[in-house]
Amino acid sequence: MDFALTPEQQMIYDYGSKLAQSYDHKHWLEKARAHEFPREMWQRAAEDGFCGLMVPEEYGGGGLGLLEMALLLEGMADHGVPLLMYVVGPTMALGHISKHGSDQQKSRYLPDACAGKTLFCFAITEPTAGSNSMRINSVAKPDGNRFKLSGNKVFITGVDVCDYAVVVARTTPHDQVQRKTDGFTLFIVDLKAKGVDYHAIDMSIVAPEEQFTMFFDEVDLGPEDVIGEVGDGFNTLFDLLNPERVTVAALSCGIGRFAVNKAAEYASERVVFDGPIGAYQGVQHPLAVAKTQLEMASLMTRQAAWQYDNGEQAGPAANMAKYAAAEAGIMGVEASLQAHGGNGFTHEYGIYDLYSMVRLMRTAPINRELILNYIGERVLGMPRSY
Amino acid sequence: MKVLVAVKRVVDYNVKIRVKADQTGVDLNNVKMSMNPFDEIGVEEALRMKEAGSVEEIVAVSIGVQQCQETIRTALAMGADRGILVKTEQELEPLHVAKIMAALIAEEQPDVVILGKQAIDDDCNQTGQMLAALMDWPQGTFASKIELADGKANVTREVDGGLQTLTLDLPMVVTTDLRLNEPRYASLPNIMKAKKKPIDEKTPEELGVDTAPRLTTLKVEDPPARQAGVKVEDVADLVDKLRNEAGVI
Numbered sequence: 001m002d003f004a005l006t007p008e009q010q011m012i013y014d015y016g017s018k019l020a021q022s023y024d025h026k027h028w029l030e031k032a033r034a035h036e037f038p039r040e041m042w043q044r045a046a047e048d049g050f051c052g053l054m055v056p057e058e059y060g061g062g063g064l065g066l067l068e069m070a071l072l073l074e075g076m077a078d079h080g081v082p083l084l085m086y087v088v089g090p091t092m093a094l095g096h097i098s099k100h101g102s103d104q105q106k107s108r109y110l111p112d113a114c115a116g117k118t119l120f121c122f123a124i125t126e127p128t129a130g131s132n133s134m135r136i137n138s139v140a141k142p143d144g145n146r147f148k149l150s151g152n153k154v155f156i157t158g159v160d161v162c163d164y165a166v167v168v169a170r171t172t173p174h175d176q177v178q179r180k181t182d183g184f185t186l187f188i189v190d191l192k193a194k195g196v197d198y199h200a201i202d203m204s205i206v207a208p209e210e211q212f213t214m215f216f217d218e219v220d221l222g223p224e225d226v227i228g229e230v231g232d233g234f235n236t237l238f239d240l241l242n243p244e245r246v247t248v249a250a251l252s253c254g255i256g257r258f259a260v261n262k263a264a265e266y267a268s269e270r271v272v273f274d275g276p277i278g279a280y281q282g283v284q285h286p287l288a289v290a291k292t293q294l295e296m297a298s299l300m301t302r303q304a305a306w307q308y309d310n311g312e313q314a315g316p317a318a319n320m321a322k323y324a325a326a327e328a329g330i331m332g333v334e335a336s337l338q339a340h341g342g343n344g345f346t347h348e349y350g351i352y353d354l355y356s357m358v359r360l361m362r363t364a365p366i367n368r369e370l371i372l373n374y375i376g377e378r379v380l381g382m383p384r385s386y
Numbered sequence: 387m388k389v390l391v392a393v394k395r396v397v398d399y400n401v402k403i404r405v406k407a408d409q410t411g412v413d414l415n416n417v418k419m420s421m422n423p424f425d426e427i428g429v430e431e432a433l434r435m436k437e438a439g440s441v442e443e444i445v446a447v448s449i450g451v452q453q454c455q456e457t458i459r460t461a462l463a464m465g466a467d468r469g470i471l472v473k474t475e476q477e478l479e480p481l482h483v484a485k486i487m488a489a490l491i492a493e494e495q496p497d498v499v500i501l502g503k504q505a506i507d508d509d510c511n512q513t514g515q516m517l518a519a520l521m522d523w524p525q526g527t528f529a530s531k532i533e534l535a536d537g538k539a540n541v542t543r544e545v546d547g548g549l550q551t552l553t554l555d556l557p558m559v560v561t562t563d564l565r566l567n568e569p570r571y572a573s574l575p576n577i578m579k580a581k582k583k584p585i586d587e588k589t590p591e592e593l594g595v596d597t598a599p600r601l602t603t604l605k606v607e608d609p610p611a612r613q614a615g616v617k618v619e620d621v622a623d624l625v626d627k628l629r630n631e632a633g634v635i
């Protein structure tokens with residue numbers, strides 16, 4: 001078994017880490033505190049070809065896979081620059097359009113998105129359907145060969161900086177389908193279209209991206225806006241959700257590593273009694289445990305990405321990676337915070353600032369409990385509770 | 387014109403290095419290695435010459451262990467055209483490197499050879515000068531600006547007390563200083579293109595260069611640990627501390 005990255009993969013990781021040194025953690029933190037999107041950094045990465053990493057070359061992309069995307073995001077997050085927009089846009093939306101979109105959609109949307117000229121977000125969650133996506137009731141009512149989309153989405157990341165959203169809606173309402181997985185359709189929605197409205201939610205998480213409530217009121221959509229087949233959205237949904245889990249896992253590992261590395265440095269120099277506090281095993285061991293958990297989670301993340309890219313069933317590994325990485329990331333930030341003492345809570349050291357972001361990853365995009373349900377039921381074959 | 391750029395594989399500048407317990411050197415186990423930052427500047431300068439139309443081909447050279455190939459790949463991903471790896475497990479001294487470079491110059495016949503002013507691992511700052519002497523070529527060391535025109539080059543050098551501009555005849559050797567340029571990052575298309583660019587492998591023996599050590603390292607030690615600093619309230623406090631605690635004024 002060969003665990004080595006190819007030279008290209010290594011250079012992609014290195015690009016992420018260098019980008020995170022030009023637009024560094026301090027820059028990220030300033031933007032995160034102000035909830036301001038780092039547009040210049042985005043543009044730079046787009047010009048260097050990284051927004052389109054998963055897009056085929058003929059549409060202006062790099063023609064690479066989820067593993068390379070995860071490595072890019074790890075490179076950035078390892079150096080303190082985790083970006084949620086990379087998950088929802090270049091990974092989920094662009095990855096999905098590349099894989100399941102029509103030729104027309106690909107040539108219409110992908111080149112501009114690769115160049116950083118347009119941005120995409122992703123909307124599935126609704127006020128009454130978060131963990132339970134089966135319940136979504138944003139309905140795109142068939143109207144001749146067109147559709148009228150009405151409904152409400154919540155917690156959608158980055159709507160204000162985006163041009164388009166990939167929206168999961170029902171073309172057959174939830175109470176009229178035979179199987180609850182029937183009747184889902186994925187649409188590309190122009191955020192400037194008539195009937196689209198959105199408002200920022202006042203979130204307490206420290207991140208450059210904001211979250212939004214979206215309202216759709218009879219938004220006119222045509223067959224050209226449907227990704228894949230009408231009513232068949234569920235069958236490709238996990239080509240969105242597994243990459244989301246994998247890239248969120250990469251971000252969690254990165255945040256955790258960044259925090260642990262900061263703590264290792266700090267604790268090696270901070271003297272409280274006689275020697276540096278880093279020599280105390282009460283300080284050292286929690287960091288060592290977190291480091292171990294982070295590296296295990298990172299391996300699982302790469303495995304899940306590899307399986308996805310190779311057309312294997314990536315669900316179990318993607319879920320386990322997301323679970324392990326979120327827990328390891330939280331553990332890393334927690335151990336780092338404790339090692340930093342009071343300084344961990346200052347804006348200067350900014351460790352506590354990482355907490356909300358890494359803690360989010362236990363809850364979103366899929367919460368810990370649902371992952372454990374999945375592993376219990378689907379992987380271990382135990383009975384369902386809900 | 388053709389440019390030969392030397393790219394050395396060194397400990398990444400972000401790494402906090404540790405001296406080996408037996409004091410024979412720096413511990414390189416599990417340590418991130420990267421291209422010497424001054425060599426990145428060298429590659430960037432060659433790329434700018436090419437983009438300005440004065441250079442047709444850029445050849446990146448690295449000398450050392452097999453993994454130096456990764457450093458060459460990085461140069462190729464930045465935009466160099468091909469690479470040469472001179473493979474040896476032997477620890478090299480500046481004179482060895484200069485002789486190997488001279489042997490490559492004989493084969494490649496470049497017009498410009500660019501090296502870093504120093505490598506951040508051993509900080510020797512000798513290779514470029516030795517190479518110029520071996521070749522009997524003009525040298526522009528510590529360059530902060532290079533302009534090529536009519537078979538000559540104006541090289542602005544960072545010297546003590548200011549800037550000095552020299553006119554050099556080609557072929558020449560230049561060594562880069564920090565302010566020469568800001569190197570680009572390899573873009574994704576270029577990373578993918580680098581895969582197809584050729585890297586030649588050679589050995590010092592094939593080039594007829596004897597790499598037997600001429601220096602013996604007696605001992606490698608950490609610099610003495612520095613005391614933690616203190617923050618002063620204001621200028622008066624600073625002066626007071628300098629006078630009464632440090633006793634230096």
Ligand SMILES: Cc1cc2nc3c(=O)[nH]c(=O)nc-3n(C[C@H](O)[C@H](O)[C@H](O)COP(=O)(O)OP(=O)(O)OC[C@H]3O[C@@H](n4cnc5c(N)ncnc54)[C@H](O)[C@@H]3O)c2cc1C
Nearest residue numbers: 122123124125129130131155156157364365366367369386
């Ligand atoms: C910062 C942020 C960004 C987000 N970005 C996006 C985005 O871009 N696009 C998007 O579509 N959504 C987004 N979301 C939404 C996110 O995916 C949901 O919040 C998440 O899926 C949880 O859904 P919910 O909030 O409705 O929680 P609920 O479904 O109400 O669940 C509440 C809790 O109940 C427990 N629970 C639920 N079901 C079970 C069960 N079967 N077994 C055991 N326990 C259970 C879990 O502990 C869960 O945390 C974002 C959320 C946040 C906070």
